Amino acid sequence: KAGVTQTPRYLIKTRGQQVTLSCSPISGHRSVSWYQQTPGQGLQFLFEYFSETQRNKGNFPGRFSGRQFSNSRSEMNVSTLELGDSALYLCASSLGGSLETQYFGPGTRLLVL
């Protein structure tokens, strides 16, 4: 089985721009979660989607949004980028959610200039 894939792997943007990141889960997995990782804050939960519905959301501003498609692929969007949005963005998929083994993608490293 193919693992979790994320595209793009690296991205450089400037302040004020928007960005869309993509995550393709393992086949059959219906839960996709997104995380932001920074040196100062560590890993922080952004949101989780299950069967195209957002089931949970972390404490991030509304500039961070996401969606999940019928094939379980997920995208997250960050609008009006700020310098502080520079981070590693990871997605993880699982069969059903947080009570099951999480399979992480390689991440997208975003640099905002």
Next chain:
Amino acid sequence: KNEVEQSPQNLTAQEGEFITINCSYSVGISALHWLQQHPGGGIVSLFMLSSGKKKHGRLIATINIQEKHSSLHITASHPRDSAVYICAVPSAYNQGGKLIFGQGTELSVKP
């Protein structure tokens, strides 16, 4: 106080040493995850456990739900074990909870 606390935050060991990383949490949980992150960012799930002990190769994870404490042990450590180890707990008893992460333990194993 963080909901999930790990200790130590940094650990340097000599090859072959027995290593223990601890995770304490304040929220009620039904399961706990141990994750490994190598330089470069990739995260791998090592264990998910809800009671007792699990073993995989040289790695052993234990959990005491009543004491809200889990440990990750590495026997006969090797330089390739050098990584950041992270524990994470679900925020709810159902599948819809989010994961709350510890701050991570950075392990360096010297040859």
